[in-house]
Amino acid sequence: xxxxxxxxxxxxxxxxxxxxxxxxxxxxxxxxxxxxxxxxxxxxxxxxxxxxxxxxxxxxxxxxxxxxxxxxxxxxxxxxxxxxxxxxxxxxxxxxxxxxxxxxxxxxxxxxxxxxxxxxxxxxxxxxxxxxxxxxxxxxxxxxxxxxxxxxxxxxxxxxxxxxxxxxxxxxxxxxxxxxxxxxxxxxxxxxxxxxxxxxxxxxxxxxxxxxxxxxxxxxxxxxxxxxxxxxxxxxxxxxxxxxxxxxxxxxxxxxxxxxxxxxxxxxxxxxxxxxxxxxxxxxxxxxxxxxxxxxxxxxxxxxxxxxxxxxxxxxxxxxxxxxxxxxxxxxxxxxxxxxxxxxxxxxxxxxxxxxxxxxxxxxxxxxxxxxxxxxxxxxxxxxxxxxxxxxxxxxxxxxxxxxxxxxxxxxxxxxxxxxxxxxxxxxxxxxxxxxxxxxxxxxxxxxxxxxxxxxxxxxxxxxxxxxxxxxxxxxxxxxxxxxxxxxxxxxxxxxxxxxxxxxxxxxxxxxxxxxxxxxxxxxxxxxxxxxxxxxxxxxxxxxxxxx
Amino acid sequence: xxxxxxxxxxxxxxxxxxxxxxxxxxxxxxxxxxxxxxxxxxxxxxxxxxxxxxxxxxxxxxxxxxxxxxxxxxxxxxxxxxxxxxxxxxxxxxxxxxxxxxxxxxxxxxxxxxxxxxxxxxxxxxxxxxxxxxxxxxxxxxxxxxxxxxxxxxxxxxxxxxxxxxxxx
Numbered sequence: 001x002x003x004x005x006x007x008x009x010x011x012x013x014x015x016x017x018x019x020x021x022x023x024x025x026x027x028x029x030x031x032x033x034x035x036x037x038x039x040x041x042x043x044x045x046x047x048x049x050x051x052x053x054x055x056x057x058x059x060x061x062x063x064x065x066x067x068x069x070x071x072x073x074x075x076x077x078x079x080x081x082x083x084x085x086x087x088x089x090x091x092x093x094x095x096x097x098x099x100x101x102x103x104x105x106x107x108x109x110x111x112x113x114x115x116x117x118x119x120x121x122x123x124x125x126x127x128x129x130x131x132x133x134x135x136x137x138x139x140x141x142x143x144x145x146x147x148x149x150x151x152x153x154x155x156x157x158x159x160x161x162x163x164x165x166x167x168x169x170x171x172x173x174x175x176x177x178x179x180x181x182x183x184x185x186x187x188x189x190x191x192x193x194x195x196x197x198x199x200x201x202x203x204x205x206x207x208x209x210x211x212x213x214x215x216x217x218x219x220x221x222x223x224x225x226x227x228x229x230x231x232x233x234x235x236x237x238x239x240x241x242x243x244x245x246x247x248x249x250x251x252x253x254x255x256x257x258x259x260x261x262x263x264x265x266x267x268x269x270x271x272x273x274x275x276x277x278x279x280x281x282x283x284x285x286x287x288x289x290x291x292x293x294x295x296x297x298x299x300x301x302x303x304x305x306x307x308x309x310x311x312x313x314x315x316x317x318x319x320x321x322x323x324x325x326x327x328x329x330x331x332x333x334x335x336x337x338x339x340x341x342x343x344x345x346x347x348x349x350x351x352x353x354x355x356x357x358x359x360x361x362x363x364x365x366x367x368x369x370x371x372x373x374x375x376x377x378x379x380x381x382x383x384x385x386x387x388x389x390x391x392x393x394x395x396x397x398x399x400x401x402x403x404x405x406x407x408x409x410x411x412x413x414x415x416x417x418x419x420x421x422x423x424x425x426x427x428x429x430x431x432x433x434x435x436x437x438x439x440x441x442x443x444x445x446x447x448x449x450x451x452x453x454x455x456x457x458x459x460x461x462x463x464x465x466x467x468x469x470x471x472x473x474x475x476x477x478x479x480x481x482x483x484x485x486x487x488x489x490x491x492x493x494x495x496x497x498x499x500x501x502x503x504x505x506x507x508x509x510x511x512x513x514x515x516x517x518x519x520x521x522x523x524x525x526x527x528x529x530x531x532x533x534x535x536x537x538x539x540x541x542x543x544x545x546x547x548x
Numbered sequence: 549x550x551x552x553x554x555x556x557x558x559x560x561x562x563x564x565x566x567x568x569x570x571x572x573x574x575x576x577x578x579x580x581x582x583x584x585x586x587x588x589x590x591x592x593x594x595x596x597x598x599x600x601x602x603x604x605x606x607x608x609x610x611x612x613x614x615x616x617x618x619x620x621x622x623x624x625x626x627x628x629x630x631x632x633x634x635x636x637x638x639x640x641x642x643x644x645x646x647x648x649x650x651x652x653x654x655x656x657x658x659x660x661x662x663x664x665x666x667x668x669x670x671x672x673x674x675x676x677x678x679x680x681x682x683x684x685x686x687x688x689x690x691x692x693x694x695x696x697x698x699x700x701x702x703x704x705x706x707x708x709x710x711x712x713x714x715x716x717x
Contacts, residue, residue, distance in 0.1 A: 009695075014688040029686030 085109025
């Protein structure tokens with residue numbers, strides 16, 4: 001890396017710090033400076049030119065402490081770049097791709113990429129065709145996502161947003177997606193918990209954690225999401241699908257506001273600078289589904305935004321809702337009631353995910369949403385203690401089971417196909433008379449069997465591939481219930497309908513021999529055309545049967 | 549009046565001279581409205597350097613300014629301050645402390661060869677050995693002997709490395 005003296009010799013221009021603020025410095029001199037250029041202080045710190053006026057340049061300083069007035073400054077003739085490469089996978093790095101652990105053995109990548117790039121145009125993009133599974137049942141079934149979608153994660157603090165993100169990262173890492181988690185202004189303890197989660201489930205080798213902690217300079221926190229996106233773009237260009245989580249953009253907006261107000265930019269709504277929308281839009285537009293030299297590759301982006309007391313009409317919240325392809329809302333009320341994850345499917349939106357669903361998934365989602373809407377209305381009605389009839393009771397019982405099915409611990413991720421399979425069993429009413437813990441236990445066994453038993457895994461995959469609607473899948477499960485129960489090794493709870501089915505399947509009635517037209521049909525289906533024709537002719541020539 | 553300003557500013561060679569003149573002008577302006585028995589000439593002699601005071605007295609004499617013309621005297625000094633602010637600063641890093649004579653010669657050279665009025669900010673750095681480092685309007689020019697020697701020895705080192713790498717014939 002070139003030193004201050006090297007650049008001074010090469011460029012032949014010098015500047016002096018005239019005014020110094022936390023994260024900002026005003027510099028005179030350096031007459032040929034251009035916007036976004038990197039400048040070097042003689043003390044070794046770096047900065048980026050934010051604005052230029054006739055007499056001074058405003059520099060965003062990437063240093064923890066203010067620069068001393070009078071410090072000399074030199075131009076580098078370069079734009080902000082970061083090193084990118086496979087070497088950062090499995091590491092915890094800062095926005096400049098340096099390891100956070102100072103004494104860790106680390107080989108810095110040699111290739112560099114510009115951080116501040118324009119989003120690709122429409123010709124480089126492709127329609128989102130593939131589904132993006134999160135491993136969380138309620139999201140995959142009710143708010144389905146697509147690969148390359150930008151979905152906002154919205155909710156109050158401590159409502160389970162980060163847990164959901166960790167589950168998604170875990171599931172996608174297991175599927176082979178490269179995952180980048182950008183911790184923006186987070187506490188070190190929170191980042192440590194995230195690292196421990198990934199180490200526990202042995203997926204750290206497919207994840208990159210980019211950190212700018214709360215104690216880091218404001219300028220470093222500001223550039224973190226852009227650096228994370230640059231890293232994501234590098235891997236996307238290698239033909240790899242990437243999941244990028246930006247946790248969280250409300251903190252990013254607050255720090256950018258701080259920098260702008262210090263820089264005496266005119267405050268807009270809520271004291272945010274006028275270009276706060278652009279600041280986030282230029283970032284999120286860089287995600288999507290793209291055509292690359294190595295084939296189709298996508299950057300799926302999950303930005304996180306915190307709300308205050310459930311207010312989703314805030315400035316930053318509505319800004320980012322308008323930039324993204326939908327949002328998943330974590331409801332505090334549902335969290336208080338004990339629902340985990342506390343996703344409110346009625347207030348969540350997915351604009352792109354439904355086009356990636358199969359016919360089966362689409363019918364299930366449609367059925368579920370209308371059922372849950374009906375259940376919501378009935379619950380409000382039943383809350384007043386009114387007498388309810390049998391059909392309403394049925395809805396309430398089924399609803400209870402469906403909601404319990406959606407409850408999922410933070411440690412658990414469930415593959416898409418087994419979600420559909422188990423849901424259909426719940427929908428069928430197999431656990432109608434069981435308690436919630438019993439149902440949970442048995443569904444857990446079914447899911448574990450799917451993951452461990454290859455034969456059962458194949459069976460489930462076969463059924464899901466063949467079924468084109470909920471009713472078809474329901475029929476398949478109903479017709480093979482005994483086989484499924486035997487494969488999984490569970491004893492279903494008492495249920496007259498299920499018991500009758502199992503008995504019938506255990507003792508199938510012998511099929512009667514085929515006569516008359518049935519015999520002909522059977523023969524025609526099992527023999528060659530000539531033999532079938534002979535059989536038909538013989539049958540027609542039998543006078544007594546014709547009479548009958 | 550501009551000619552007089554030019555003559556006055558001829559005596560201002562460095563930024564420390566400029567700072568001194570500014571504080572002296574402020575002193576004069578402070579005393580201007582005080583009721584004393586001191587005359588304007590005495591006031592100038594007390595607060596300004598001899599050469600500058602002489603030039604100012606000549607200017608006042610030419611234009612018939614006296615103690616009673618407070619506003620015009622004040623306006624004169626304010627304009628002098630503005631002219632001083634217009635002077636561009638050349639930062640010179642030298643390995644020695646220049647004498648008054650040297651500074652005067654430098655000043656005369658700039659007046660003769662450059663259109664705008666310049667003053668010098670002299671910095672002392674013995675490590676440059678000799679020569680000078682000049683900074684003007686953000687442009688940096690290193691004409692020091694140190695740079696030349698560094699370049700010379702770097703070239704020597706490079707040529708030795710090249711000869712070591714030459715295959716044995």
